[in-house]
Amino acid sequence: MAVLIIAGLDTGGGAGLKADIETVSALNEHPLPVISAITYQNPKEVRGIFPVPPEVIGEQVRAVREVFDVTAVKIGLLHGGAIDVVAEETKGLTRVLDPVIASSSGFQFLSPEDVDVLKKKLVPGSIVTPNVPEAEALTGVKISSVGDMKKAVRVLVEELDAEAAVIKGGHLNFTDVLYWDGRDFEFPGESVKGFTHGTGCAFSSALATFIAKGLELPRAVEMAKRFVEGAIMFSNREGKAVNPLWELQRDAQRWKAMRELETAVDKLVKTGELLNRYIAEVGTNFALATDFNEVFAVKGRIVRYGKTIRPVGLVELNASDHLRRALLKMREFYPEVRAVINLRYSEELVERAEKLGLKVSFYDRREEPEEVKRAERGTMEWGIESAVRRLGEKPDVVYHLGDWGKEPMVLVFGGNAEEVVERVHRLIEA
Numbered sequence: 001m002a003v004l005i006i007a008g009l010d011t012g013g014g015a016g017l018k019a020d021i022e023t024v025s026a027l028n029e030h031p032l033p034v035i036s037a038i039t040y041q042n043p044k045e046v047r048g049i050f051p052v053p054p055e056v057i058g059e060q061v062r063a064v065r066e067v068f069d070v071t072a073v074k075i076g077l078l079h080g081g082a083i084d085v086v087a088e089e090t091k092g093l094t095r096v097l098d099p100v101i102a103s104s105s106g107f108q109f110l111s112p113e114d115v116d117v118l119k120k121k122l123v124p125g126s127i128v129t130p131n132v133p134e135a136e137a138l139t140g141v142k143i144s145s146v147g148d149m150k151k152a153v154r155v156l157v158e159e160l161d162a163e164a165a166v167i168k169g170g171h172l173n174f175t176d177v178l179y180w181d182g183r184d185f186e187f188p189g190e191s192v193k194g195f196t197h198g199t200g201c202a203f204s205s206a207l208a209t210f211i212a213k214g215l216e217l218p219r220a221v222e223m224a225k226r227f228v229e230g231a232i233m234f235s236n237r238e239g240k241a242v243n244p245l246w247e248l249q250r251d252a253q254r255w256k257a258m259r260e261l262e263t264a265v266d267k268l269v270k271t272g273e274l275l276n277r278y279i280a281e282v283g284t285n286f287a288l289a290t291d292f293n294e295v296f297a298v299k300g301r302i303v304r305y306g307k308t309i310r311p312v313g314l315v316e317l318n319a320s321d322h323l324r325r326a327l328l329k330m331r332e333f334y335p336e337v338r339a340v341i342n343l344r345y346s347e348e349l350v351e352r353a354e355k356l357g358l359k360v361s362f363y364d365r366r367e368e369p370e371e372v373k374r375a376e377r378g379t380m381e382w383g384i385e386s387a388v389r390r391l392g393e394k395p396d397v398v399y400h401l402g403d404w405g406k407e408p409m410v411l412v413f414g415g416n417a418e419e420v421v422e423r424v425h426r427l428i429e430a
């Protein structure tokens with residue numbers, strides 16, 4: 001199924017047409033990208049806009065509508081002159097209108113006069129998806145609560161003749177409010193950590209796609225919201241923006257990480273007789289992070305087994321607590337570090353690491369601040385940060401000497417699971 005997109009190009013690869021194309025593709029439909037403007041922007045700022053002449057926008061839409069069976073269109077950034085043409089050329093389609101008025105960095109895409117034209121020509125008959133500032137600009141309603149959102153959606157539908165309106169609560173309370181068919185619907189959400197540039201674009205193109213697939217509007221809004229939450233959670237760090245390809249990339253990375261860790265664990269087990277005496281009393285775990293900071297490890301840890309060792313369970317996502325936290329903290333300083341294992345502490349192990357030229361640091365649990373000690377979790381994070389700061393460069397090995405009821409431990413880090421195995425083998429002279 002084809003979904004028409006009329007939107008601007010963001011040269012920073014975060015929002016606009018690129019985010020829309022990825023969204024429609026990720027949802028398994030065919031994007032028809034019509035370009036309405038070229039913007040010169042990067043993740044920090046929008047520098048300017050070069051509008052595509054309205055007649056060229058019209059030609060693009062006609063070219064695809066003549067051939068493809070289009071039912072829904074997502075409309076993003078327009079410039080004043082293009083509004084009339086787009087209203088004319090999209091007649092008969094279900095229109096999802098993302099009213100891009102200003103960028104989050106403060107660039108004004110539409111003048112107040114253009115906003116008036118948008119209200120008169122495109123809002124009527126469209127499903128409008130403003131964020132809070134855009135909804136305020138369109139309706140004049142000051143929004144600071146769900147109650148105000150409900151007032152504003154009604155204004156959009158009952159006074160400005162929109163087919164439906166969804167106000168996104170990302171700037172407020174993470175609840176989205178839809179008004180459709182004489183009823184309002186609330187979609188509660190939670191704050192998701194990640195980059196948000198391009199969320200408006202991804203939401204509206206996901207909504208248009210779910211509508212094209214035949215979902216009823218409230219269900220399509222719910223699905224689009226969940227899609228965008230994932231796109232923020234698994235953000236595109238390079239573009240400092242949402243990542244509409246998150247599901248595909250996340251699954252590919254999960255698969256790769258699982259295989260990588262399974263292979264590495266197999267290699268370790270083959271040297272089990274030598275490794276046996278370095279397995280921690282509490283068990284040893286081996287953790288590997290994906291680019292999205294999802295962490296795989298061995299369920300139930302790796303334990304001594306007679307003279308050798310064995311993994312208790314399989315390699316699984318979230319099968320580690322301590323190592324996961326240590327690794328994620330280390331990755332805040334050094335994102336290239338992806339794997340870690342814990343071994344039983346011994347002086348000889350630390351000396352050997354130093355002799356091998358590995359960078360060694362440590363943390364002293366007696367220095368741990370009271371408030372960190374009292375909190376249920378946090379020691380691992382504090383310990384890694386303190387070891388990193390102590391060394392002033394990337395540690396390959398971090399150890400601590402224990403405390404009451406806490407076993408002393410050596411953590412061996414590496415850029416991948418294979419490197420950790422190779423380091424462990426050198427350390428135990430396998």
Ligand SMILES: Cc1ncc(COP(=O)(O)OP(=O)(O)O)c(N)n1
Nearest residue numbers: 008015016103104197198199200201
């Ligand atoms: C070309 C282009 N189109 C739209 C936007 C705005 O993106 P949006 O996700 O609505 O909001 P911000 O990222 O600006 O908060 C854009 N910047 N460029």
Ligand SMILES: Cc1ncsc1CCOP(=O)(O)O
Nearest residue numbers: 282285320321322323324342
């Ligand atoms: C108890 C403990 N403390 C540091 S590493 C470790 C063992 C591995 O723990 P997890 O399986 O939670 O990563």
